[in-house]
């Protein structure tokens with residue numbers, strides 16, 4: 035039985051009629067055509083699908099879309115302000131913090147949620163699997179950003 | 186390196202903004218109007234005869250558009266290797282029997298995923314179970330269940346299609362499940378062992394590990410009413426994909442367009458063709474609708490080939506002072522249900538070790554053996570890491586036994602710059618001794634070795650070719666001048682994490698001495714770019730990069746020639762700088778690249794200024810119309826194979842907790858001879874990512890198969906390194922210049938992984954004072970080794 039959900043994605047309100055077993059990731063990727071968040075494991079183990087829900091990072095592949103009712107969702111597509119990259123995005127580019135880039139949107143969203151809570155980090159992103167594994171450069175990307183933001 | 190303006194610099198990825206905004210388009214992101222979703226039914230049995238398949242109920246389900254099984258497709262065979270000696274042995278869907286649990290049996294295309302999944306449940310397959318064999322050494326014995334009896338090719342082989350002169354395709358009769366074998370010998374092995382003063386024989390076993398590319402395997406196919414096939418794939422080079430899609434669908438290669446996609450990691454796991462790709466294309470052809478298949482992670486783990494499982498019997502003879510006199514290898518490659526790249530792997534296992542140590546006598550004997558398990562294939566370093574693990578482990582054991590210094594022992598046996606290898610390849614650059622010297626200094630070998638309780642040091646070495654004369658044999662590139670004086674560069678290179686657009690732009694900018702943003706790169710589109718080796722065989726920079734360099738040189742020469750005519754100034758007086766052509770004698774007469782575009786159109790009959798460049802891999806090896814020159818033989822090891830070898834040496838420093846068996850990696854130093862690094866940041870990224878991959882290979886990764894079933898087909902049960910597992914890793918790029926490479930560059934993308942695997946595993950064994958012969962070195966194995974030591 036389909037149900038309706040109302041949620042805000044990157045500041046835009048969406049009312050949708052969906053299957054109750056649809057995941058938040060499915061809703062974003064298939065229904066809203068926001069392809070930034072990726073599915074790599076589908077079981078909450080890798081973080082490639084990370085988006086921010088009411089300020090907290092969630093693995094969108096294991097969150098049901100109906101759980102997002104009334105919530106504010108931020109995805110990678112909403113991060114840049116018009117033409118200006120978010121400082122974290124800039125920092126990822128400047129530190130070569132990606133190779134294939136597949137998990138980058140999820141990693142950036144994890145980092146953003148993390149920095150919101152912990153502006154001067156030593157290490158974050160524990161939950162993210164990155165098989166190109168530039169974790170050290172990701173840390174550089176995240177840390178430099180953390181420091182620069184709050185100096 | 187300072188004379189370069191663009192090359193060597195750690196320039197940011199030119200497509201970085203695309204990636205960090207989530208706008209880079211991967212195959213899984215592709216949507217087309219009216220697109221169907223396909224799903225695959227896989228065999229639950231590791232060995233069974235298919236007695237019948239009934240798809241009627243599935244076909245009758247509302248929303249199902251097509252259902253296929255092996256009976257519809259028949260024996261259309263494909264493989265990574267398809268030669269008259271080793272004809273393709275696999276079909277996209279099992280025809281008569283299944284040979285591993287996970288094999289493709291039938292498939293459904295439906296309007297959505299849910300319906301496709303429901304339809305799979307409605308397909309009825311009648312199996313008759315057959316006895317299975319899982320252990321390759323059992324499979325080789327007389328009387329073991331026969332997995333393939335005879336493969337009777339019903340088409341020409343790929344080799345014949347490429348024009349390789351050799352005999353015609355012929356049936357392959359499998360005896361004792363041996364899929365393929367090789368024998369490489371030089372020197373005098375008996376004499377070599379007679380001369381030895383110490384001989385060791387050991388057995389090592391290396392399991393399959395998954396590539397764990399973050400993007401699962403995906404295919405989107407759209408067959409046009411015009412007879413053209415458009416595909417978006419997860420791949421490492423389009424030539425193999427379009428060759429096989431064309432052959433299996435019986436359409437011209439030129440009518441298959443592999444579109445550019447970003448690929449979410451590959452590591453050797455996405456090369457050549459896979460059944461799901463054919464299935465997507467076939468469905469699209471019969472329904473005339475776009476079709477998408479995304480393999481769930483579980484199917485990637487249990488249905489797509491991981492790295493090769495190998496057993497290495499190794500015998501090495503040395504003089505008391507450490508000089509190696511002879512080495513004998515018997516290699517068993519447990520290929521699983523299908524051969525795929527095994528003939529190459531058996532060859533490469535020897536070939537990649539050849540540039541490291543100078544060993545006067547070698548006997549290398551390899552067997553690819555069929556078993557009823559998931560078939561295996563290439564993974565970053567294709568069989569290099571397996572052999573390196575064994576060879577470097579045994580060298581350490583020899584050193585321990587004879588009281589030799591492990592660093593000195595390796596110095597004593599290294600080859601030298603300028604050496605010619607037994608197959609005729611030359612080492613024009615060879616920075617391995619410098620790598621060892623610098624890495625040992627950096628890690629503090631002298632100060633630390635043997636002085637710390639439960640801490641250890643270990644060395645690993647590796648070498649890797651820089652492209653080889655395999656299909657598609659060569660790369661080409663084009664560069665075209667635009668009205669605004671900027672250029673569009675066309676290269677067939679694929680983006681799966683390398684930063685090809687950036688490095689190719691750096692190479693072109695260096696030649697044309699113009700700002701980097703003058704070069705717009707169009708990469709990875711099979712219909713637009715000329716033929717390209719692809720990003721495997723580690724030839725991306727060495728071969729395709731050199732093609733780009735030559736294309737830019739061609740354009741440069743064309744522009745200078747016309748400028749000289751237009752200005753009536755001798756060509757020698759002209760300099761290219763910052764997007765201008767400047768006469769030394771009168772700088773005021775300078776012409777912009779945009780002026781040159783106009784000149785070409787107005788004054789040179791409309792000349793569009795298109796530069797082209799091309800490179801053949803190992804030009805002296807070639808064939809034409811039934812004649813060939815010096816082609817390398819995979820089974821005898823004779824013949825040239827590559828023009829340059831990338832080299833790596835890694836040293837690891839680890840600490841082991843004797844109570845828990847846990848390993849704490851303190852530091853890894855990786856010294857690499859990649860010639861000139863085209864983009865230092867990309868090179869460091871390549872090295873870093875391989876170090877982390879190597880950590881996983883040593884400490885926990887294994888595709889665990891029990892009774893033919895993959896036991897850990899997901900990212901919770903199959904552990905890969907995460908942020909917390911990453912130690913201090915430093916990379917050293919030694920000063921080296923490869924005369925044949927673009928600006929002196931050569932391979933860097935594959936050899937560090939193997940060196941790191943050996944370094945860490947040797948360091949662990951050094952720390953515990955006991956040898957572990959198998960990977961991964963889990964804490965359980967380490968505890969067991971420590972216990973056996975104390976008893």
Ligand code: FES
Nearest residue numbers: 074078080081095
């Ligand atoms: S795809 Fe959601 S955590 Fe891996």
